Amino acid sequence: MKLIKSYFYTTFFILFTISFFAQVKNIGLPDVRNYKRNEYKGGTQNWNIGQDKNGNLYFANNNGLLQFDGSSWKKYPLPNLTSVRCLKIGDSGKIFVGGYNEFGYFQPDNKGKLKYTSLAKKVDKNKIKIIDFIWKIHAVDNQIIFQSFARAYIFKNNTLTILKAPKRFQFSFVVNNRLYFQDIEQGILEYKNGKLYALPNTKSLNSTEVWAMYSIGKGKTLIVTLEKGLFIYENNTVTPWNTEANNFVKKNNSLGASVINNKFIVLNSVLDGIIICDFNGKIIQHINRKKGLQNNTVLTSFIDNKNNLWLGLDNGIAYVNQSSPFTYFGFSYDISTVYASVIHQGNLYVATNQGVFYHAWNNNFKEDVFKLVEGTTAQSWNVQIIDNELICANNRGALVINGGRVTRIIDSKGYFGFKKIPNHPGFFIGSNYDGFAVFQKTGAGLTFKNQLLGFDKSSNSFELDQSYLWLKKDESIYRMTLSDDLSRFSSIKKIDRLTSKYRNIGSLQQIDGKVYFQTNNHFFRYSTEQELFYEDKHLSDLFKNIPVINALSEDSQSNLWYAFDESIGVLMKEKNKYKNIVAPFSNLTGNLVSNYLSVNTIDSKNIFIGLTDGLAHYDPELLNNFTTKPKAFIRSFSFPGDTIVLGNNQNKTENIRVPYSSNHVRFTFSSPTYENLENVQFSYQLEPFDEKWSNWSTISIKEYTNLREGDYTMKVKVRNSYGIQSEPSIISFTISPPWYRHFLAFMLYFILLIITIYFISNRIKMKIRKNKYYETIEQRRLYLEKESKIRQEQYDLEKEIEKLKNDKLQIKILAKDKELVNNSLQVVKKNKILNGIIHKLKEIDIDALDDSTKFQVSKLNKSIVKEVNTDKSWKDLEKHIKNVHFEFLKRLKEKYPTISPRELDLSTYLLMNMSTKEIAEIMNISGGGVELARYRLRKKLGLNKKENLIGFLMSI
Template sequence: MKLTKSYFYITFFTLFTITFFGQVKDIGLPDIRNYRRNDYKGGTQNWNIGQDNNGNLYFANNNGLLQFDGSSWRKYALPNRTSVRCLKIDDSGKIYVGGYNEFGYFQPDNKGKLTYTSLAKLVDKNKIKIIDFIWKIHSLNNEIIFQSFARTYIYKNGKLSIIKAPKRFQFSFVVNQKLYLQDIEKGILEYKNGKLYALPNTTTLNNTEVWGMYALAPNKTLIITLEKGLFVYENNTVKPWNTEANNFLRKNNSLGGTIINNKFIVLNSVLDGIIICDFNGKIIQHINRKKGLQNNTVLTSFIDNKNNLWLGLDNGIAFVNESSPFTYFGFSYDISTVYASVVYGGNLYVATNQGVFYHAWNNSFKEDVFKLVEGTTAQSWNVQVIDNELICANNRGALVINGGKVTKIIETKGYFGFKQIPNHPGFFIGSNYDGFAIFEKTSSGLTFKNQVAGFDKSSNSFELDNLYLWLKKDESIYRMTLSEDLKRFSSIKKIDRLTNTYNNIGSLQKIDGKIYFQTHNHFYKYSEEQDLFYEDKALSSLFKNIPTINALQEDSQSNLWYAFNESLGVLMKQNNKYTNVVAPFSNLTGNLVSNYLSVNTIDSKNIFIGLTDGLAHYDSEILKNFVTKPKAFIRTFSFPKDTITLGNNQKKSGNIRIPYSSNHVRFTFSSPTYENLENVEFSYQLEPFDDKWSNWSTISIKEYTNLREGDYKMNVKVRNSYGIQSEPYTVTFTISPPWYRHFLAFMLYFVLIVIAIYIISNRIQMKIRKNKYYETIEQRRLYLEKESKIRQEQYDLEKEIEKLKNDKLQIKILAKDKELVNNSLQVVKKNKVLNGIIHKLKEIDVEALDDSTKFQVSKLNKSIVKEVNTDKSWKDLEKHIKNVHFEFLKRLKEKYPTISPRELDLSTYLLMNMSTKEIAEIMNISTGGVELARYRLRKKLGLNKKENLIGFLMSV
């Protein structure tokens, strides 16, 4: 076995473009997605649908033109705000639209926004006042034809020409590059070279409205009418198209339709949805409200570029995924969660949580629902064919089904499933709620034999080989040996791990008749001889690049179906090689029944898969364009005050330059991928801002703030629901620098820097010169200051010397004063002595003396008196004291004006530090008088008792 490493059905189709042929399946229903008014924010009715080259879809809606890019809806209104009834997109990308009294076209402006240009302005309002509704638009031979009931307006080369209806137009159609119009009087007309030519024998349709015309063959045209059904125009004759499709439309009326790849016809009805038929009129599918449409009145239908079907409804829009290899049986077929399915006796039987349902296998599935098998109304875990009998493993027991009812209840316990016992022909074992039971095939059919004793655990996952019964329960397996009489288990062993490498067991399955045990995608077999599990390297290699599986099942074609992470994949076997197919089944993710992998492969075109909400049908032979790469677009590029819309069929814009003030940018992404939109994911990278691509996400918006100036490249890619990635779509833009970081600003900065350097250099040189000048001045100043300081110090020294001299002189003066005072005091004393001598001489009786003695005494007296009277030393002392202490006496007199001269003398004597006795002798007063004089002086000076009088006088 060899695995072809591919996650797609055929890798070739992912790389090259090929022509795909549409395929409409006649079994089951395709996936249907409804869009309501709340989704697209428009009116109820949708009259026409178109698609541009980029894959964007457009809808002619009651509220205007709707645009859908796969991610978001946009609405564009006509100038007169009327409804849009038709649209047509030409090769140039212009979107022509028509409404009431208005027609024209939308095209993208230089910023990608669709802007409207009115062509109705070309109509002469003086001649034609009312244009009426434009119902159809055609692009043919470089002409754009707008058709109303009264006229057709033909736009070519910027000019408008008009053709008036012979009576009244109904609708118009292009068939094989020919334009046909229905007139209510002339029948169907062909437009050629600006004129109308009637088709023979078409006036028979004048009493009904023609809503569609399609070519069934080169000379055979299908005509669809509103009320009369289907007709064929062939060999100039109109005749009814008596088919199954015609019978349907005659009952439900028709509003036209469309063609799928020239193989199938979609027919819209007023009352009952749509039918899809082949070119023989056989109905292949019927889709209505009961089967998933939100409205039964279909106004228009359209096939997109991937062969999917879009329906414009009377209220809403519907998407029908016809290109998918999957169809579904769900609530409309009256079935719910499916656990197993099997084809038996011409019927398809389905085991569900509500019982077993069946449907005839060879009959059409388009209308009939599944019927309940009588007697199975309960949880049904399995339905399988055992020895040509159809057995149901039901909550009510083991049931035998024949036709549409239970014909026998073999045993009443609840059962999960049954398997044949090797080496015991005619014996079967069933897993029930209490363990296992043995059944035997007898002439009367399958019968219950006995419950196997010794084990009461149950599970739906069990297998048998020649020696053992293997049961997987939770994450362990049990190896059990049946006794020879099949009545008990003779040995039971629980196994929690297969090797020392991995814990737990993931799944138990039989492949090519051999039992395999799987853990972490490694597959093991059991060796009885060595009593160990050994790995099958070949089988394990098949799952090397596959996520860890939790269930595996081999189908009737030897394909290996596996479940992982609530998803499904298959290794398709062909020529002993396996191809891994994952992509188509991604749409089933999350809908598989947990722990119940149900795949019923009847053949390569009919594979049934059980789901939580019904049954899926898969045709593996359908080659589908889902394997082609999707397209990704950066839909809008927004920044403050402006938005650029991309992907509107305009040429890709070049580099976009935005100012620095708008460096907050916002991107929205889109992809015209309409299948399973909830699984469409985007990844982006802004170079050079992002180092790597972002993680895949369904979010289609990305913002960047505060981007620096520079060149950027925004890349986006999309991954559709099948896991296929698109090529990156790129938009380049440049954020201009702020004015202060602009190139010119840097040039200015350079010039300013040069000027600044020049100025600074000059200033530095000037400063250096100035500093040198000031340095010289400063040195001169310092020199002068130093010289002045020296002179001052010399002066102060001289002053100090002079002061010292003065102090010395003062000391000398004071000493002299002291000496003078002492001398004066000696003189005073001398004079006192001399006065005493004089008094003594006066006491002498001179008369008693002789004349000589008398003369001598008298002469001595006179000499003493003369000495006393001529001695002026005291007055000289007073004068000297006053001259020496003149400044002191002056300050004292100024400070104390009331002081007397005698008190000034006292102050001077005290300042000279003379004693009280000396002062008393000089002042010729007693010592008590001196104390009294001191007291009076203190009082006049305002001194208290504690203040020193001499110290105070020295401070004056």
Template structure:
């Protein structure tokens, strides 16, 4: 334990000294390929303007990056740009082959190039060659090539020839140094060069950078001779770790971070970051995340993050982050647990337990596999100053680089000391729980605990009670005094009748808590019930719904919500501060179902990830308190584009023609630490009623805007939750010509003239209408009078017709009545004929004369009545009168029909029976049927058609 405390003290001191650059793990690195910025190979120089835009001198031109988009700018006569420097006024000075000058934004933000080299009379000069360095010194701009130096001051250029041939120049503090291949290092002062004593020793090598050291010393980095110290008298090698690295890998310059750390670029192995004593803090190369090992230039931006111009590509190193990482370059995979033990950092992964010496810097070596631990390791714990490993193959004891003892041969999850039993451990395994005992020969497996055989990944102890969550149930198991069995096992599905379910079980402040929906409960053993701890629940009232949490040894409570991490950081006053935003970068990378948090110091926490291990230094979080800046970077519409943030004056209510009412905005924020999680919110005042939702979109378009005044408002938010101040852009869309003020005047005049003209026309028309109305009324009167007369005449005709119809109806009624009477007469005659026929059968010879005379007289009288009756002829006549129209239509339709058939048709129409027809027509019933058949045939009726119905339809 003494060693561990000593280690923690070293760690704290190192962190305090470093204050920014961490020697623990690697910072986050973002690589930009040539295909991202569509440029050439080799990036030679980098600078940043006051708005945060970055500029890269590339073989294919000058590239600008604002965090959202890349823009390319060319200079005449030279494709390649070798150097770039920005002054306080926003001028971007550049140099290329035989060309140098500056870019300056015009009123619309477009960078326009102004050549300075054209102002030189080149007839007296030899080849200008490449401009390699630019320095802004006092009120001068110095352009340095190998042949000479051009000094731009007061709009004039002064030429300073090289004594022999320049190499490179450097600006250190407020001094300008230039190397000459014959005179060594020269200092530029007041337009002249002064030789530094005893520096010609470096004439046979190239100097690529110079840095300021304490006590007015200079650190000189050469291409292939290493690092040297110059104390104004002599040059001596810098005997440090950094010099060993540079002598081996060659130097290509470097940069200083906050006057505390020196970044040294190399040809073969990326970069190193060392302190002012030459101790290497970080080494970053291709293996550790760079896309290229040759670093041509390095630059520290306004937030003290590092940009590297590579031989092929650009890299961003997030040195200002509280996070560093041990990933694939350190030979780590998914991490389930960590532990510091006797000078080593141990990491439990899905491939085994790995270790790294913690006394030495972790900048170089990878983690090595602990012998005998290949396979899934679930946990690594320091208990009783020994290292216990919960492994898929068993319970292991580890010392140094190997497994020294296998305590049990089944898979284990976790170990814990039993309260009030310091010599006993309990371990959860794939088959339940086991007890381990400390003996004079060390820790030994003692026994399995009987009564429970389920696999339990996590458990908590409270006295003799063990709590676990399994299969949506909470188990409370009470250990026997001999630790061999569970005296009782009880299960709980709900916390109460109203609070359903149990989310998880964890120990906080040495108490076992049961949590569901961010409400925390304790268990009362006396009352056998759960009761809520209001204080703890209130602590999580404003925290997203959690699923896992753990408390470190400093009292900080780490929790998982979704796939994200947060922490309630305990303050000195005993309160808690909720911190979530910094950990958004780890979202989706946390092993959320097996949370691994190991806080080894007040500001040092190791977090297990799905692809390695993260180190979190909360002391560096203060660097992220500053608000980001939001820029409306581009404002375009058909016919024009305005680029903002390039140093031009702000637009003041820019006017857009109505034909160009389709506008597009592009956003940016120079917050390069985590661009993928940088979010924007906007509102177009005059169109949008409220701010938009936060989004990573950097482009917004509006189409078919109406005329009027608009204000585009923009805010940015970093992944640390910090919001920028509001940025605004005012513009006005002119109305179309038909809605212009002059157009409305024209419309009003036109309306007045139209009203006058229409009024005059209406008056004229009214007079004409009155004249025509009089004539029309006269015409209508005459027409009406004529119509009345015509109606009167037609009415009289109608009355006469009605009278005739009424008379005809009476006649028809009489005819029908006569027909009926005639039918009765026919029946009477038929009866009389029957009587006559029967009288013939009477033998009158038997009668006396008187009776015989009376009988004969009666017979003659009846015969006379029958022969004298003309009812049948009258019947036929009246039948024809009644059905004249029907017989006429039938005859017209069927000309071949006979009179006899016409009579039959009439009788059928009158609905007379076959017997009645037979009597009238004086034929038999069979004759009537035969007549009907012949009539159907003549009328061409089929068997299914009804004859009477057909006749009635005619």
């Protein structure tokens, strides 16, 4: 019993939560994203939409079945290439489709690829030649019903039966698990137990096409027609549903509807987009081309598993983010960049770069646009309430607004904003383009008093406390003291650092009536008594784990809104604690106005945030499923030669083996998270290849090349635009080793190794024997070579000895030659002396001598002449010299053929190192003759003056 109660409470809570999630805001427009045909690569018209258990979306398109997984689009055409007009996803995961003369289902094969099976082939072509268009598909009581105009084809237990239309079917519908057909003659028929039963009093609808039927309460069925409007079928009676929604349908025609969790109705129109109304017919939202749709003709609508709305258009697809707590006022409401907003006297005012615009706060926002406040057409920096007066800080000056127009210009200078002056009731200070001005509240309203003297810098960031006016300019602050008469600044001090540790000031703000100075998320206050800055540790701790902020603002509910980078977050005050909320605002990243944090908190359900392209409305009480974890899918795993598609509701693929030749693998990722797809990011890790998870990236494809053999596990996780991460999706696979690293290959290698070792062992033994033989021969050869070398050295030594002997002999010969020459010279001298004696004897007068003396002189003369004539030593000397120096004379003659014999003799004498006197005596010429002969010889040998003649002759 307790288990039943627990189940009941859990079920009630889930249903209540889902119902609570299914909110449709009547303030602003949800975010709309359009998909054009060049994006999804299909036809223009999209007739039907479905979603499988994994969150993948399917569209019945003119060019076939489209599949969208959040990352990529795929198209699956029918065999006859006709358009798909309807689809239905069965509990088994089969995707049933219908087109012209064709119907069947797509189902993943063992590789996960969607393959088509035709059921139209089961139709007997002899009996039914033309199937016509299949317009509707329903799943009821384990039956799949394909409906055309002429008949319905019922598929059950792999058998096809046919239900003929009484006259002609229009369309069919399932309401509370009951199947209904509209017949053009018999009205609406209910299908039960293989037969059709007419609903009473429904023939009145025969003149129009019924495009949808939904239960909107106990016993009440809403009937949506093409042209006649909306009807309620209750108690067997059809009555018009006279509501706002009915008027819209009558005016714009309807092509069907869908229901958001039994609470809201989406009505598709032919001419003007869609409306969303409640079960009382009150229009809550109207979305058309002007408000973001790319086409006004909506062929179908679908609520996905997160209560977001998908629209199949006559040209394209649209996604409407209904589950978000944000709605927007943008270009369709005629407002641009918003710097501030405020509610005054029942109107919402927004200050923009084009002026101040307003809209009635209590009226419905669905159709009206914002109106321009007359006289504010210029840059408007702020709009605020001061003592019940609405004041605009405008480029044209300080303007008073009342009744949708400017009623008074207080001052013509451009202003940034206004604040009360403490301790001076009724006085206000305004920051203008020339510094600051003082205003006073009088009976006539706010009036200009005077411009403050002594300071002319301007900024929109300033605060006042009991003692000072603080101004932030760039990264410095100015501490200024107002004079008692509020006419000037009595003191001004520029401060560049709060403490010695912290330089530059990040923001200036007032929290709970106190002025704070922030740098690097550290908050300081100023002590007037001690004249120093001290840190508020409690406030600093609140921002300890928050990125460095650049602006901070406290709203009317004491919540702290902060800006960082190009995003915002909020510390929501709950009793005495703060809760940091940042995830929902990630969708606003990049759209915030730089240096102008504009947050207007009206109450706990209505918060307005200024954007560069309009105004965002945030309802924090709309707890929705954006906080749920997204799902990550490894969409496909491919390698050369094969692709395995995952996430198509097929059975898990196990034991994936990849050949080593195909070790170039590729993964694609997806996540059925369709909100802010540009901010959806993936992270992956291939174990054991990757040591850590990859950095987050919007890229949904990853390739790996040249992977080694082994077991791998690919893990992928996704992070949605709110920063929430999914659980990892995992796929395991094995890369087979190449044939040369296979187990059998290693066995073969082992056997070959044994054989090789045996073979090498034998070869080594043979080699050793052969080496010993060759070693013996080599030793013999070395011995013979050594012996031969010794003999050669001995021979060379003998030759060297012989050469030395020859050289010694030559030296001896030269010495003998020298000695011989000397002897010969002595002989020559002797002969010369003897010739002189002969000449002296001839001078003796013989006749004066006696005979005996005369005989003795004559005998002496003959003896001397005989000695001179018989002395052949000179000829022997000459002959000897030529014999000794024969080789020299030969080389000299060959080298210088023109040399004379006498010059040869001179060269020989010079080579023998004979002196000039000796040569003169031998050659019987004077010393000058010798020098002249030497000169002629040098000239013939081609020597210059600096070259040594004897050295040259010795080198020959």
